Amino acid sequence: MQLPPMTAGITPAGTAEGGVVWNILGQTYKPLQHSAASFAFDTLFPDGTFVPPHVHARQDEFIYLLDGQFELFLAGETKQATTGDLVRLPMGQPHGIFNKSGRPVRALFWVAPSLGLYELFSRLHNVGDPGEVVRIAAGYEVEFLPPPG
Numbered sequence: 001m002q003l004p005p006m007t008a009g010i011t012p013a014g015t016a017e018g019g020v021v022w023n024i025l026g027q028t029y030k031p032l033q034h035s036a037a038s039f040a041f042d043t044l045f046p047d048g049t050f051v052p053p054h055v056h057a058r059q060d061e062f063i064y065l066l067d068g069q070f071e072l073f074l075a076g077e078t079k080q081a082t083t084g085d086l087v088r089l090p091m092g093q094p095h096g097i098f099n100k101s102g103r104p105v106r107a108l109f110w111v112a113p114s115l116g117l118y119e120l121f122s123r124l125h126n127v128g129d130p131g132e133v134v135r136i137a138a139g140y141e142v143e144f145l146p147p148p149g
Contacts, residue, residue: 005036015030017030025128025130029121035114038114039118041109041121042108043105044105047100053144055143056089062087062109063089063097063108065081066106068099069105074087123140
């Protein structure tokens, strides 16, 4: 699918582009902007939810923490990010995102270029089986890594 270039405008606070809201393994994702060059989405991670280590081969990913604290697997190390921090996840580098903070975390994520991530999230909406999530994601250039050990 050929995406149009980004248009000027405002996505009002608390809304999502096109009214779309995804539930992906207990996390809430709201798309805010989607074009060929980039894809931005607001997220809410309840305590105890996570995205296991994975790799985006051809996308840079960023996380701006709006409220809360993430534990991250990044560049082979465990790191902490908190409100106001910007996390940079370069393409090709494994990373995982974990909310072990005891409270919800809200963050703005974006990727560049967008590639098929919007379509992937549409497919993953309300899929409850993590194994099925991994299988579907592989078709969108998101490779989940096997658990350690």
